[in-house]
Amino acid sequence: MRVIGHVAVNVFKESVRDRVLYNLVAFAALLIGASYLIGQLTAGQDVKIIKDLGLAAIATFGLLIAVFIGIGLVWNEVERRSIYSLLSKPIRRYEFILGKYAGLALTLLVNVAIMTAAFYAVLAYLATQFPGSGAVDPGLLRAVALIVLELLLVTAIALFFSTFSSPFLSAALTFGLWVIGHFNADLRNFEAVVQSPAAARLARGLYYVLPNFAAFDIKTQAVQALPVPGSYLVATALYGVVYIALLLAGAVMVFARRDFK
Amino acid sequence: MDAIRTEGLTKHYRVGFWRPRPYVALEGLTLEVRQGEVFGFLGPNGAGKTTTLKLLMQLIYPTSGHAEILGRPVGDAAVRRRVGYLPENPSFYDYLTAEELLEYVGALFGYGPSARRARAARLLDEVGIGAERRLHLRKFSKGMLQRVGIAQALVNDPEVIVFDEPMSGLDPLGRREIRELVLRLRDRGCTVFFSSHVLADAEALCSRVAIVAGGRLAAVGQLADLVAFQVRGWELVVAGLGPEAVERAKGAGLVMRATAVGDGRYALELPLSVAPERALAELTTGGARLVSLNPLRETLEDFFVRQVGAAPRDRGLD
Amino acid sequence: MKGALILVVLLAGVVGLQAVHERGGGRPAAREESLLYVRSPEAAARLALSYRSLLADLYWIRAVQYYGGTRLSTDPDRQYALLYPLLDLTTSLEPRFNVAYYYGSTFLAEAPPGGPGRPDLAIALLQKGLRAQPGRWEFAQWIGFVHYWWRQDYEQAAAWFGRAAQFPNAPIWMAPLAATTLAEGGRRDSSRLLWQQVADTAEDEGFRNEARRRLLQLDAMDQIDRLQQIVNGYRQQRGVLPADWDELRRAGSLQGTPVDPTGVPYRLQAEGVTLGPGSRLFPLPAERARVR
Numbered sequence: 096m097r098v099i100g101h102v103a104v105n106v107f108k109e110s111v112r113d114r115v116l117y118n119l120v121a122f123a124a125l126l127i128g129a130s131y132l133i134g135q136l137t138a139g140q141d142v143k144i145i146k147d148l149g150l151a152a153i154a155t156f157g158l159l160i161a162v163f164i165g166i167g168l169v170w171n172e173v174e175r176r177s178i179y180s181l182l183s184k185p186i187r188r189y190e191f192i193l194g195k196y197a198g199l200a201l202t203l204l205v206n207v208a209i210m211t212a213a214f215y216a217v218l219a220y221l222a223t224q225f226p227g228s229g230a231v232d233p234g235l236l237r238a239v240a241l242i243v244l245e246l247l248l249v250t251a252i253a254l255f256f257s258t259f260s261s262p263f264l265s266a267a268l269t270f271g272l273w274v275i276g277h278f279n280a281d282l283r284n285f286e287a288v289v290q291s292p293a294a295a296r297l298a299r300g301l302y303y304v305l306p307n308f309a310a311f312d313i314k315t316q317a318v319q320a321l322p323v324p325g326s327y328l329v330a331t332a333l334y335g336v337v338y339i340a341l342l343l344a345g346a347v348m349v350f351a352r353r354d355f356k
Numbered sequence: 357m358d359a360i361r362t363e364g365l366t367k368h369y370r371v372g373f374w375r376p377r378p379y380v381a382l383e384g385l386t387l388e389v390r391q392g393e394v395f396g397f398l399g400p401n402g403a404g405k406t407t408t409l410k411l412l413m414q415l416i417y418p419t420s421g422h423a424e425i426l427g428r429p430v431g432d433a434a435v436r437r438r439v440g441y442l443p444e445n446p447s448f449y450d451y452l453t454a455e456e457l458l459e460y461v462g463a464l465f466g467y468g469p470s471a472r473r474a475r476a477a478r479l480l481d482e483v484g485i486g487a488e489r490r491l492h493l494r495k496f497s498k499g500m501l502q503r504v505g506i507a508q509a510l511v512n513d514p515e516v517i518v519f520d521e522p523m524s525g526l527d528p529l530g531r532r533e534i535r536e537l538v539l540r541l542r543d544r545g546c547t548v549f550f551s552s553h554v555l556a557d558a559e560a561l562c563s564r565v566a567i568v569a570g571g572r573l574a575a576v577g578q579l580a581d582l583v584a585f586q587v588r589g590w591e592l593v594v595a596g597l598g599p600e601a602v603e604r605a606k607g608a609g610l611v612m613r614a615t616a617v618g619d620g621r622y623a624l625e626l627p628l629s630v631a632p633e634r635a636l637a638e639l640t641t642g643g644a645r646l647v648s649l650n651p652l653r654e655t656l657e658d659f660f661v662r663q664v665g666a667a668p669r670d671r672g673l674d
Numbered sequence: 675m676k677g678a679l680i681l682v683v684l685l686a687g688v689v690g691l692q693a694v695h696e697r698g699g700g701r702p703a704a705r706e707e708s709l710l711y712v713r714s715p716e717a718a719a720r721l722a723l724s725y726r727s728l729l730a731d732l733y734w735i736r737a738v739q740y741y742g743g744t745r746l747s748t749d750p751d752r753q754y755a756l757l758y759p760l761l762d763l764t765t766s767l768e769p770r771f772n773v774a775y776y777y778g779s780t781f782l783a784e785a786p787p788g789g790p791g792r793p794d795l796a797i798a799l800l801q802k803g804l805r806a807q808p809g810r811w812e813f814a815q816w817i818g819f820v821h822y823w824w825r826q827d828y829e830q831a832a833a834w835f836g837r838a839a840q841f842p843n844a845p846i847w848m849a850p851l852a853a854t855t856l857a858e859g860g861r862r863d864s865s866r867l868l869w870q871q872v873a874d875t876a877e878d879e880g881f882r883n884e885a886r887r888r889l890l891q892l893d894a895m896d897q898i899d900r901l902q903q904i905v906n907g908y909r910q911q912r913g914v915l916p917a918d919w920d921e922l923r924r925a926g927s928l929q930g931t932p933v934d935p936t937g938v939p940y941r942l943q944a945e946g947v948t949l950g951p952g953s954r955l956f957p958l959p960a961e962r963a964r965v966r
Contacts, residue, residue, distance in 0.1 A: 101463045105449070112451035112492075136735050140773050144735070147727040154724060179443035180508055183413045183518075184464045185436045277723045312724040319770050354416040356369065 098186050099194040106198020107205075110164055115202060116209075118156050123213050125152055130217055142221050142228045143318060149214040150238050150314040157207055157246040158273070164202070165253025166265035168195045169346075173355060182355075189347040196254055196343060203246050211239050229320070237328065238317035244335040245311035249273060251342035252306070258350045275301075276308030306338055357427045359516045359547035360389040360412065365421035367407050380571045381407040384421065387566055387573065389549050391515075394542050396558035396565035396579070397551040404571040405551035406444050409520045412549075413441050425516055437465065440514035444521050444551075446505030450494035454485055454504050457493060461511045472511075479507040484533055498525035506534065510541075517541060519550035523557050535560050555653075589652040590626040592635065594644040597622055601642040610635045621647060713759060715766030722767060730768035737761050737774070741781045745788060754790035757781060761799055769806035773878060775799055779816060780884070783824040788957065793824040811841035815848065818855070822868065823959065828859025847871055862892050890935040891955050898958075901932055901940060901947045915944060 126149055133144050169192070172178040182188065215231060222230035252272055256265035275282075282305070285298030310331050316323050365385040370376035382404040389395045399405050410416045412423055414430045428435040448457050455476050462472025480489045483503040488496070496504065502525045509517060522538070523531045538548050538561055552558055558565050558579055566576045575582055589612070602622055605611045613625040626635050632649055640646070722729040737760035744752050761778040765771055779796035781789055797820050804813040818834030821827045835852035838844055851868065858864045866889060873885035904927050908916050919942060922928045933939050938953040949956050 097466070098464055101460065105452070105460055108456075109449055109451045133735070136739065140731070140734065143773075144731045147731050151725055151728045175447045176443060176445065177448050179410075179413070179415055180441060180446055180448070180461075180505065181464075182415055183436065183439065183441035183443075184461060185433055185466075186464055187433065274723060278720070281720075308724070314724070315727040315768060315770075318727060321770075352417075354369075355410065356416065 098190045099197055102186070102191060102194025103197035103201055106168070106195055107201045110199070110202045115160060115164065116206065118160065119206065119209050119213070122152055122156050122210050126214065126217050130221065142218075142225055142230045145217060145221060146230075146232075146235065146318040147314065149217065150235065150242070150318065153207060153210045153214065153239060154242045154245070154314070156210065157203055157242060158249060160206060161199070161203060161246045161249040162253050162266055162269050162273075164199055165250045166257050166262045166269065168199060168254055169257040169350065170260075170262055170265070178355060188351045192254070192258070192347050192350050193343065196250065196346075199250050199254070200247055203250065204243065207239065207243055207246070211236070232317075232320060234320055235317050237323055238314045241311045241313055241328070241331060244332055245308060248306060248308075248311075248335050248339055248342075251339040251346075255342045255346040255349075258346045258353070272306060273308055276306045277312075279305065279307045279309050307334070310334065357391070358388045358424070359391045359393075360387070360395075360423075360425055360518075360549055361427075362387045362408070362411075362423045363421055365408065365411055365423055366419045367404075367411060367416060368419045382411070382568075383571045385568070385573055387576065389547060391547050392542070392545055393563045394538060394548045394561050395550070396562035397549060397568070398553065398555070398558055398565050399551075399568040399574075400553055403553075403568045405553075405568060406520055407571075408568070409441075409443075409518055409549075409551060412518055413439075437512060438515045440509035440512065440517045442505045442509040442517075442519045442522055445498075445524065446501055446508075448493050448501070448504065448508075451492055453492055454480060454489040454496070454507075457504065458508055458511060461508050465512045475511055476507075479510055480504075482510075482537065483507045484530075499527060499530055502526055503530070506537070514546065516547045516549065519548065521552060522550050523552065523554060531557070587628065587651045587653055589628050590632045590635075591648075591650045591652050592624045592626055592632060592639075593617070593621060593647040593649075594624065594639055595619065595621045595647055597639065597642065597644040601639070601644070604642075605635070605639060608638075610638060625652065713763075715763050718763055719767055726767045730764050730771055730774075733760055733764040733767065734771065734774050737764060737778065737781075741789070752787070754781075754792075757790060758792070758795045758799070762802075765799065765802060765806070769803075772803070772807075772810075772812075775803035775813065776816060776878070776881065779820060783820050785824070785957070791824075793820045796820045796824070809841070809843075811838045811844040811848070814838035814841070818852075819868070822855060822859065823865075826860060828855055831859060832856035845871075845875065862895065866892050887955065888959075891958055894934045894949065894955050895958055897932065897934065898940065898947045898949075904928065905942065905947060916942065918942060 126145070129148050130141070130145050133141050133148075172181070178191075182191065214235075218230045218232075222228065249269065253265060253269045256268050260268070279302060281288075282298045282302035285295050285302075289295055289298075313323055362385050365382060365387075367380075367382040369379045369381055371379045385404075385408060397405055397408065407416070411418055412425065412430055423430045425432075425435050425439055452460065458476035458479060459469075459472045462475050467475065476489075483506050485500065485503055485507070488500065493501065493504065502522070506519070506522060509519070519538075522534055526534060535557070538550070541548055548561075550557075550561075562579055564577060565579045565582065567574045567582070597620065602611070602614045602624070605624070606614060610626065610630055611624045612627050615623045617623050624635075624639075626632055636646060636649070718729065718733075719726060737757060740756055740760060741754065744754050744757075757778075761774060761782070764774045765778070768774075779800050782796040782799060783789065783791075783793040785791040797817050800813050800817045800820070804810065804817075807813070814834050815838040818831045818838065821834060822831035832852050832855040835848060835855055839848035839852055851871065854864045854867060869885045869888040869892070873882050873889060876882045876885060904922060905916065908922060908925060908927060916922050916925075919928060919931045919939075923930060931939050934949060934953055934955060936954055938950040938955075941948050941950045949958065
């Protein structure tokens with residue numbers, strides 16, 4: 096546990112120094128710029144659009160960080176040979192993997208926390224411009240919570256691929272899974288589209304196996320202040336946690352068997 | 357109990373993506389390194405040195421055979437606390453400073469914050485990293501990284517130290533410093549097991565050496581027994597000699613090869629059959645002045661070729 | 675030194691060519707906004723991945739810009755052909771984008787040249803909203819509204835207001851509104867009642883403003899009727915039309931120059947009294963005989 100913590104802090108330190116947090120500047124600029132522009136462009140819906148944009152931006156910036164750092168987490172250490180000296184220390188291979196994961200998770204959490212704070216600051220400003228619009232709605236945090244979970248799942252996928260494949264391929268596979276994960280409902284209903292029962296069964300199988308990213312997306316519901324049952328949140332969180340555990344277990348197993356030629 | 361012991365250690369890789377063929381990186385290595393010795397693991401590039409060291413660190417798993425450090429199998433976590441390892445051409449984290457890297461390593465060994473700071477400072481002094489220790493490692497030269505790599509291998513005061521090409525990337529001054537460091541470590545009672553393809557390093561440091569080539573152990577023993585007598589001639593540098601005199605000496609069989617080195621100087625290679633005193637006497641009567649005289653040792657490569665003979669080029673198993 | 679010279683020469687070249695480009699009048703003119711790349715709402719929804727709401731926002735902004743831009747354009751043949759597809763995409767991507775239904779139907783119903791004059795599409799859009807959220811009485815009310823205001827079909831309007839009144843959470847004034855519409859549809863009093871309800875109850879500031887404008891229009895229509903009576907009386911007395919409001923004032927029929935509720939003077943013409951130029955109440959709604 097202690098060793099995992101040290102590895103994680105090291106990942107966090109390195110990503111911060113690698114200017115990963117610069118995305119926050121882009122995020123703030125985007126949100127503030129958009130708040131200014133949208134008032135000129137549209138009638139009445141400024142607050143809704145800023146909420147949509149803010150949540151989508153948090154999810155997107157987080158996704159880019161999760162993928163582009165995640166794919167290099169293990170691969171770079173092997174490629175740059177820093178792993179050689181590290182693994183000769185009293186650190187087990189699974190501790191290395193879990194530490195790397197925890198480090199990126201920490202980076203993402205800090206990032207999302209700052210983005211969310213900036214988001215609420217912009218909303219608080221909008222609330223002064225549009226009184227009674229309910230701009231500062233704590234219900235949006237439900238969407239942020241599921242975004243965090245989604246990012247942790249994406250990180251686990253990227254890390255898993257990173258244990259055996261090149262960054263380019265890992266990025267393609269991770270993004271691919273993320274996109275497919277939003278078409279999940281279509282896989283479920285595939286038999287309505289195709290004639291072949293075999294293809295329909297395959298699609299149904301994929302529906303159960305592939306990560307269902309669509310489930311983590313409650314941005315629209317949060318912005319519209321619609322009720323989201325607590326049971327849904329719990330079930331989705333549980334799904335995410337189990338899926339992450341599966342991927343990390345897979346990554347640990349692949350990594351434990353690897354030869355570092 | 358030996359510091360390091362291997363028995364029939366073997367590693368085969370599969371190379372090629374479409375039609376993987378086995379490749380013998382190391383075949384049946386059996387070796388003992390005693391505690392407290394400085395042991396050189398020598399061989400040309402691609403001989404299997406790094407493979408062996410990685411097997412000892414369990415960075416790769418053996419196809420067959422067995423390796424022990426301090427009487428425990430290499431996978432044992434407890435044994436890692438007593439071992440230090442410098443990989444070949446080490447590289448670390450771009451955005452950490454040398455200090456932070458050593459503190460990180462100290463943390464992995466479980467030292468508290470003040471203990472790891474003290475160790476980091478002492479080791480960086482020991483390997484000669486000065487104010488640069490506060491710079492990010494991406495700004496470090498190859499030689500400085502090598503020194504940092506040596507320092508990080510010593511954080512835990514290891515009993516057994518495994519260095520992969522410790523002199524590579526260092527300038528002559530650096531090489532001398534590292535030699536002195538290895539001797540200091542030996543004096544503290546550490547076992548040092550290092551690989552090199554440079555014979556001079558081994559000559560200066562080792563009590564015993566092993567020589568590998570083509571993935572197989574070729575020889576083990578005291579270096580003096582293996583190579584010290586293998587002088588294959590002399591190199592004589594003289595000044596004030598005309599080209600005709602050189603040709604004459606060649607014709608008389610005194611000189612095998614002559615190379616003009618400018619300023620009327622010649623580097624002359626004498627065969628082993630000619631006593632250098634005799635050649636010198638002949639040449640000085642022709643007006644030559646002696647600049648230097650050195651024995652021509654055979655290089656490690658020459659030695660490998662002789663020891664291994666026609667080392668098997670094809671290392672496939674088929 | 676040589677390198678710097680090369681850079682200066684190349685930079686001068688870029689600047690010069692850009693100047694030539696500018697003199698040429700820029701890019702060849704293209705018909706603006708004439709393309710909608712994705713027309714199928716289903717395809718757009720798929721491609722949106724987790725950005726459906728944001729894409730809906732973009733289409734909504736585009737719809738508003740398109741409507742406003744077309745309205746302001748000087749092209750006499752201006753069409754609002756993309757308005758409905760844009761609104762359809764917006765509401766397909768986000769079926770609960772209520773403002774898009776309300777404003778969108780207002781845009782669609784607006785008579786030319788201020789809008790496409792398509793109350794049928796406005797009703798289609800609102801019905802789509804009602805299908806997406808069958809519990810919202812506001813959609814039924816707005817459908818009745820479009821029938822009332824833009825089609826002057828008071829029976830249909832009354833029927834939709836009646837339907838709206840059936841919703842469990844409908845306001846209590848909905849049932850009387852249905853009854854009044856059926857009995858007195860087309861009269862200004864019933865229109866005033868309708869708009870007054872909107873002005874008092876609409877959630878959206880924009881709608882409340884629009885309702886207030888409509889109420890001012892109704893006031894202006896009353897004023898125009900009274901002014902027309904005064905003008906007609908003058909004409910009967912003197913046999914000629916007054917040249918301007920001053921004549922009527924000197925005749926003692928008026929206190930001063932009459933202005934509409936927004937402060938713009940009315941215009942006196944041979945055809946009758948109309949809103950003055952630049953009044954934001956223009957155009958006044960058409961009033962037709964009650965449809966049977």
